[in-house]
Amino acid sequence: MSGRVEQPVKNPVEKYLNIIGMPLALIVFLAILFMPTPEGLTVQGQRALAVFWLAFILWLTTPIPVWLTSMLAIVLLALTGGWDYKQAFYRFGEEVIWLMVAAFIIASALERTGIGKRIAYKMAYTFGRKASTALLGLIILNVVLAFVVPSTTARAAIVLPIALLIAEAYGAKPGESRFGKLLMLQQPVANNLATAMILTATAPQIMAWGFLYTMAGVEIPWLTWLVAQAPIIIITMILMWIIGMKLWKPEVKEPLGGLEKLKEEMAKLGPLTRDEKSALAIFALVLFLWATDQWHTQIFFGLKIPFSVVAVIGAILLFMPKIGPLKSWKDAKVPWDLMIFSAGAYAVGIAISDTGAAQWMARKLISAAGLSEGVNPYIAYAILLGIMLYIHIIFSSKTVRTVIFIPLYIILAQSLGIPPVMIALPAAFVISWTISLPFNCKPNLIYYGTGYFNVTDELLYGLIVCTIGYVLYLTVGWAWFNFLGSIGFIPGWTG
Template sequence: MTEVVQPDNKSTADPPDKKKGGVEAAMKTWGIPLAVLVFLLLFFMPTPEGMKPDAQKSIAIFTGALVLWITNPIPIYLTSIIAILLLPLTGAVKDQETAFGTLGFDVIWLMVSAFVLTSAIMKSNLGRRLALWMVTKFGRTPKMTLLVLVLINFILAFFVPSTTARATLMVPICLILLDIYKAIPGKGNLGKVMMLQGVQADAIATSGVMTATAGNIIAVGFINDQAGGHIGYMDWLLASMPTAIVVMLITFFIGLKIFPLKGEAAFHNTIDTLKDELKKLGDFSINEKKATVIFLITVILWATGDYQKGWFGFEISTEQTAVLAALLCLLPRVGLLTWKEANIKWELMIFAAGAYAVGNALDKSKGAEWIIKKVVNGLGLEHMSHVWVYVLVVFLSMYSHLIFTSKTVRVTILIPAFIALAKSLGMDPVALGLASAMTLTYTITLPPHSKVNTIYFSTGYFSVLDQVKYAVVTCFIGAVVISLSLFTWFKIIGIH
């Protein structure tokens, strides 16, 4: 029988750790000396005309950190700590608050709360129960089962704000289904398309929900702080979810064309077996009831954010709602978690704080603006139609994961750069920043491009070539749909 993920979230089917490839090993070996060299060259070179000294220092620190984030010879949070320390020491920022105050940003609290909520959902088994119930209720044929699995991914994106956590929930259920279908890795297309659409549904659903990944939250922080936006939970949902649904539906049917299900195994006792899995969960536990209530309170407060002022005379912000949800999860008797059980990724918090610090230093010193102006002049973008600039940025952002495998690193590099580009060309930085941010979760082309890819790939049901074929088409369709949405739907909902 196909092996499934055990309760400790480790799969018995996971392959052993692979030896680092030649390129990756070389990047780790030369990352530190290259970063130091780049930093020193930029820091001590003559200040270019039109650039302030603090801007030059900010660029040097940012570029050195960028090399370390990409080559990854040390953990990304250590790079952020180094950058935070260097900003005031070198005089790149005039006050320590710009460097050290970022850990207190409201967006950091939003990320902390998202991790607490994820831990509560995982501990309660609510996500697993929901997935099994939906498949047994609506998945009567292989195609319907595939569609239900996609739908489950979209639903989970609202209350499991971690792409890896959702993959960890979904892969065991997919393996159970495929075992019942008598699907064998490498033979037939059912397992292949199920796992590939799992990768895609996880990524595309993530683009539709602001809290579905830390990268979205970081992007919103940049858009609101540097572009003067007011993007909240419902603004993101209204802008991005329709696009995500359209892209998923188109690519769902394309997947069935690329990997047709003709001649696949019949549906034998599948529903009964899944019902047995559901029965094993027992009655609705007290923890599941608590998680459900907390989730509903959170969603209601997020959904009514624009109306609360008129109704009650005050408004509970997205961040305040998230912190309230975390508090409810952790409160004795009321909640279902202890502090030790809350899987808060502090290394990501530190990385985000450092990313904001160097990003804001670049913005305040006008260093980013100077770089973008040089890029604009070099590429002739100032003579290009704004329409084509929008489209070019969306496509560049979509395929940037081929170079940068970390969503958070890509957000940190690209979103401030695109905001500065929009400002320099007289374009709307909020619309451009939001559209490009919506593409950053499409890390679906190769297994190493995300942990989700690796988890699904480890099942053995699809090859690297299978993933590339499907992903190239999906990314292209995603970029086209998001570009069209930027010129049409964004204007309808008032983002332009």
């Protein structure tokens, strides 16, 4: 889980958008606000729509921080009469905000104890005895770490020194070694795909969960997300490992100098500390309660513990004296800028929905696209999923793409007569597929900095993996999601 509102390195397109963003947003805002009210749209809906488009453009072009845009949007909703100000400010108390606060506290505890590093060294030493298994082992390591270190950047920081030690053991040199190139290329891809498999592994996925809950009335259990994603992610990882070894066949099959340095680093960690044990125990409890969400009433004699409440219970235990490893609030790294950004995003999204502006806009978009109610859900699924998957090449921020596309997809699905979960949930599944260019996310940039691969290498590998994933979502994924929906495992999926 990212510790701040995501601020990746900007590409040339994004730098240009920075320049034109503010004047464009103001022009569009004023034009919508003062134009004659269109037929089918209320005056309040028109005002909410003006605020929505201002926020949309500012979030997309980022001339000011995204959290500042959220604050501005909430104030403008109140000042223009686009929505009741109490409703706008109420978004700071949304359940999903509490869920994210608790999730960041849990992430802080796991990061502070260093349990992820211990797991990483052990797995790397076990798998590192052959080139092929070393490559596969670090892919698996990224998956394991995604459960216990819910931060893409923190996982990259843990795995990078281990990957460098393995590269050294195999005699790999930056810019020369095929093994080194593949080793470093696979890490950010595995990091991001592992994130995509686990709902709580990054904040934008939790935000998407919140939009589905607040705008569509669908609560996706933690285990449902994992089970739905696992086949696609696992198959993709296996294929990317095989294809990677075909494209960049390792020159050396076994380490040249052994793995003594890894063994030395493992020895330095010593035995498990009390803090590591308590953090692991509390996290295991949280995972158990999340994974058994659908069976709580049977396990706890009729008691159902909500998803967000489980996270807050975990956060409380981590701070509890003589129980948890966190000693004071300073130990918790909660990014309040992300909470403000999220609250504003929910305020704008719900405002245009409640005032009917979203439905009016969706009807216009559907009419312009030549679509109508009753369109084949698979066609809509394929087109909208493809847009969400590949748009990361242009717009890097997971957070901004979540805020823009997930509410839009929910509204479009409702207007087309398609259950929103059939469009918005798959879109949420690919939020973290930011794997094509160094500036797409921080892990990509971290591994790019090693010098083992260039931009063209990453673009080639990223597009290959994205296309594998897209084909799998269109085939295996669609069949799998429909099956899970038919047995009631994915709420609201009625395909």
